[in-house]
Amino acid sequence: MKQKPIGVFDSGYGGxxxxxxxxxxxxEYDYLYLGDNARAPYGNKSFETVYHxxxxxxxxxxxxxxxxxxxxxxxxxxxxxxxxxxNDLPLIDAGKRVLGVIRPTSEVxxxxxxxxxxxxxxxxxxxxxxxxxxxxxxxxxxxxxxQEACPEWVTLVESNQxxxxxxxxxxxxxxxxxxxxxxxxxxxxxxxTHYPLLIHTIxxxxxxxxxxxxxxxxxxxxxxxxxxxxxELALQCTRNNQRKFYTTGDITDFNAHASQFFGEVxxxxxxxxxx
Numbered sequence: 666m667k668q669k670p671i672g673v674f675d676s677g678y679g680g681x682x683x684x685x686x687x688x689x690x691x692x693e694y695d696y697l698y699l700g701d702n703a704r705a706p707y708g709n710k711s712f713e714t715v716y717h718x719x720x721x722x723x724x725x726x727x728x729x730x731x732x733x734x735x736x737x738x739x740x741x742x743x744x745x746x747x748x749x750x751x752n753d754l755p756l757i758d759a760g761k762r763v764l765g766v767i768r769p770t771s772e773v774x775x776x777x778x779x780x781x782x783x784x785x786x787x788x789x790x791x792x793x794x795x796x797x798x799x800x801x802x803x804x805x806x807x808x809x810x811x812q813e814a815c816p817e818w819v820t821l822v823e824s825n826q827x828x829x830x831x832x833x834x835x836x837x838x839x840x841x842x843x844x845x846x847x848x849x850x851x852x853x854x855x856x857x858t859h860y861p862l863l864i865h866t867i868x869x870x871x872x873x874x875x876x877x878x879x880x881x882x883x884x885x886x887x888x889x890x891x892x893x894x895x896x897e898l899a900l901q902c903t904r905n906n907q908r909k910f911y912t913t914g915d916i917t918d919f920n921a922h923a924s925q926f927f928g929e930v931x932x933x934x935x936x937x938x939x940x
Contacts, residue, residue, distance in 0.1 A: 669903045670695035671888075672726035672734035674719070677705035677823050677914075678922045679859030680737030683766070684908075685926045686881030687735075690889055693904040697729055699936070702914025706819035707740040708788025708857070715790065719745035720753060723763055725936070732901045734763045735888065739787055739857050742767045743794035762898060766858070767796050769887035770880050774854055775805030777878055782809045782849040786839065787856035789814040797856060811850065813843035815860075822859040832866050840870040855879050911936045 673684045677700050684698055699722055701707075707715050719741040726734045736742045742765030749763050774783060785797045792814040801810050818839075821832045844850055851874055855861055861879040871877060892899040908927075912919040916935050923931040 667730055668695060668905075668907075669730045669732050669901055670697040670907070670909070671902055672696075672723075672729070672731035673698045673737050674722045674726065674734060674741070675700050675736075675738045675858060676707040676718075676740065677702045677819065677859065678862070678919075679819070679822065679857060681923060681926045682858050682861045682879065682881050683735065683737035683884050686885040687888060688908070688927075690882075690885035691892070693906055695903045695905050695907045695909075697726065697731060697909050697911070699725065699911045700914070700919060702823065702912050702919060704913065705823050706788065706816075707738060707744075708790040708814075708816055708819055710740075710790065712744045712790075712794075715740055715744040716748055720749055723749060723753075724757070727757065727761060732761050733898060734761075735884070736763065736765045737858050737884070739766055739796075740790040741765070743791045743796040762895075764888070764891070766880055766884050767791075767856075768800055770854065770856070770883050771797060771800035772804050772887075773883055774801060774852070774878065775808045777876060778808060778852040780849050780851040781807055782811070782847050782851060784843045784847065784850040784853045785810060785812045785856045786815050786843065786853060786860060787812065788819060789816045791856055797854075809847065809849075811843060811847045813839050813846075815839045815857075818863060819857065819859045822862045827863050827866065832863060833869070836863060836866045837870045840867065844872070844875075851875055853877050 671694050673680055723734055736746055746765040792812045798810055817835050826832050853875055910923055910931050920931055
């Protein structure tokens with residue numbers, strides 16, 4: 666039987682925070698991960714560039730046999746997902762699916778807040794797209810949402826500086842700024858899958874009454890529900906509890922990051938996307 670893993674795509678290492686939770690919740694499935702480390706970060710790139718990079722990756726996943734691809738990247742979800750779903754999938758294969766992380770997060774984020782005030786920390790691309798403001802409004806019109814772009818955080822993660830003085834200074838500045846904008850915030854959403862890798866530094870600057878929400882568990886629960894609602898798609902995804910990793914960047918560096926998530930040495934292969 667041909668392998669048909671669930672594809673998980675990110676601009677770099679951040680999507681590993683999503684994959685880790687997918688494996689915990691749905692361990693029986695096969696997963697294929699691709700980090701576009703060579704072209705990270707995505708947050709400062711144009712809509713057109715992110716769209717082409719993401720479509721390029723989606724086509725690559727389909728060539729590997731994936732029937733379902735998760736864009737574990739908020740910037741790609743904000744700038745590329747809708748166009749791919751509406752314009753490209755019908756031409757490529759209407760039976761395949763590409764899902765993002767913004768809508769499932771927006772469907773539940775209001776439930777975490779008692780005050781009705783939520784802060785969103787994301788890349789410039791995600792924040793400028795207004796995607797979270799639009800989507801959260803659909804499900805929680807009473808919730809006030811304040812956004813803060815933290816463009817340097819992805820670079821800090823990708824360059825292994827999560828615990829550096831630079832990271833501490835940057836995190837402190839952005840947390841302080843968003844809480845100054847709305848002192849009633851009691852929930853901060855890490856709207857970039859790289860940001861949980863900074864959680865130790867972030868935690869130092871968060872008041873006790875403020876909760877920090879990462880997306881991994883939310884996305885995993887959402888995918889479980891989605892597959893239950895679409896058993897025909899679930900049946901197409903192979904279940905051998907296997908994981909395979911690819912990067913467009915340096916294999917040694919990728920292995921060092923990936924092994925922190927899965928407690929094992931991971932043999933990542935290198936690939937080059939066409940753009």
